[in-house]
Amino acid sequence: MTDRAPSPTPSERARLDAADRARGEEEQAKLPYKWTQTLEEAEVNIPIPGNLKARDLVVELKKGHIKVQVKGQDAILDGDFPHSIIVDDSTWVLSSKSDNTKEILITLAKARGSNWWAHIVTSAPKIDTTKIVPENSKLSELDGETRGMVEKMMYDQNQKAMGKPTSDDQKKDDILKKFMREHPEMDFSNAKIN
Template sequence: MAILSEYEEDQKPTKPSSSGKPFNAALDPSNPLGFLEAVFEFVSRESDLFKSDSVVRDVNALVRAVKEKVDSEEKKRREKAEKRASEERARASASVKEEKKEAEAESEKTTDGKKAPNKGNGLDMDNYSWVQTLQEVTINVPVPPGTKSRFITCEIKKNHLKVGLKGQPPIIDGELFQSVKVDDSFWSLGTSALHKTSTKALHIHRIRKSISVLLTKQNQMEWWKCLVKGGPEIDTQKFDQRQKSMGLPTSDEMQKQEILKKFMSEHPEMDFSRAKMS
């Protein structure tokens, strides 16, 4: 038994002897590989790690795992930063849109409460719209599909207009801003197609019917501020500002052109080939 005991003692693994030197290397951010080299040298002195045949594979696996962890954390950090930046851009965009909306709403009114005119120097109302030239006023009143002419009531008087559907409250009923030439004014029922085109065919989305009323002004040298008295008024100066920005004639220039046209029609014997508007 003594011999066996001695044999067992001989078979016990021996622990590597420690050098007794503490690890005292410091990490220099400019030379991280130098720090790793010091770590590996310390581990090689204090353990049998580098005596293993798989040490290179094991260390590579460890480095790979750390690298994947770092990449994953960096990806999450970038995604978080991008999300924060996207949210900030969205908030900024919403703020700009809100400011633009407020500015547009503010521009729709002048200091005296008048509204900015539409592109036709008239006004878009909830249930109809109107535009004008110096000579005429054109009103467009949308009506339900299937509406027939016999369902419509339209009374055009010198100073009054009434438009609507029979059996229903009138859509327009009021004293006109200025008098009109009744004999030169009329109404009609028309249709317009709201559609979009594709490379293969024309797709009709909806057919809209509307009453179109044309009023010929008595005074053809003045813009109307409203369609009917008591209704919303437009700021006709806004029209001139828009026309000027688009390189189009202002109301004053258009008025001068109309005066010249009228004078030319009344004097066909005269030569106006060199006439210029100033």
């Protein structure tokens, strides 16, 4: 039998989650870009001075890498993706936000079977993907397999938060109980179950 630390109370869990969220938001705020995502794509917004034109920029999108820079300057964003993208379905545009600021808007099409990204590039701080809650309206638009996976993840996350077994834990327990019923001749009294 292993000694485990007691699970935090709901109020302690809420406090820890709030601290994690604040730390994550602070790390993300320090990045030279903002980003959001859905299961199908990630969107990156990079603010730049308003006097720059598209010809002043280098934007390279490869299957596993991104590089964004103003010509002659250090890269604003340069690194490997955590998962592959579909290059032909990914785009970037330059848009004006005001007279003195513009924004590079990059839409990255995630490769099939991709999932929530913890970061845009692997060298950047990670976000906690277990805390992502997709919009309900978007959940209904997912294909059956993806929707099932997301609903399972949400169920398991909720179960863990309440200190209850996940769906995988329940499945293992059901298999064990069935095995024990089918084999009454075996002695399970000294069995250790993790």
